[in-house]
Amino acid sequence: MLDSYSVEIWNGGKVHVIHESIIHLMRGQVFTINGSKFFTFGGARSHDKEFRKENINWWAREMPSNEEYIEGLKNLEKHNWNVDFVVTHTCPASTIELFTQDLRINIEIDELNIYLDNIKERLYYKHWYFGHFHADMKLPNNQTLIFNRVEELTRK
Numbered sequence: 001m002l003d004s005y006s007v008e009i010w011n012g013g014k015v016h017v018i019h020e021s022i023i024h025l026m027r028g029q030v031f032t033i034n035g036s037k038f039f040t041f042g043g044a045r046s047h048d049k050e051f052r053k054e055n056i057n058w059w060a061r062e063m064p065s066n067e068e069y070i071e072g073l074k075n076l077e078k079h080n081w082n083v084d085f086v087v088t089h090t091c092p093a094s095t096i097e098l099f100t101q102d103l104r105i106n107i108e109i110d111e112l113n114i115y116l117d118n119i120k121e122r123l124y125y126k127h128w129y130f131g132h133f134h135a136d137m138k139l140p141n142n143q144t145l146i147f148n149r150v151e152e153l154t155r156k
Helices: 066-078 093-103 111-122
Strands: 007-010 013-019 022-025 029-033 036-041 085-088 127-130 137-139 143-145
Touching (some): 013 029, 029 066, 036 066, 093 111, 093 143
Parallel strands (some): 085 127, 127 143
Antiparallel strands (some): 007 013, 013 022, 029 036
């Protein structure tokens, strides 16, 4: 459904404007919001896909396209691999090891986790936020798994 909205440029990156107060920040974009730069990259593989129905509660577009992967790298290059905040749905492969023992879950690493890991190795960022695993946890390397909490972001 998101792909049915026209693509617009907002604060330096591509978006879908759903409503005046609902803006979908597209994958692989860098936005400047209140003086801070944000890199966004949504998507993650459903771990329970076998229990879902395609186009009802599971969509193939949950994973990025090749074009989105490439565009993300190009946009980071344009910003000299330097942003304030990273907002992704899932996390880098190397981050998964930091919390899976605590949550007692087994995660299969996929191409998106590896892509994000390659970005993490090159990128200068102040903080990286991700969700997907339905828990709240502060992690090393300025990363936060966030689910129920709300955090105010400041430039510091």
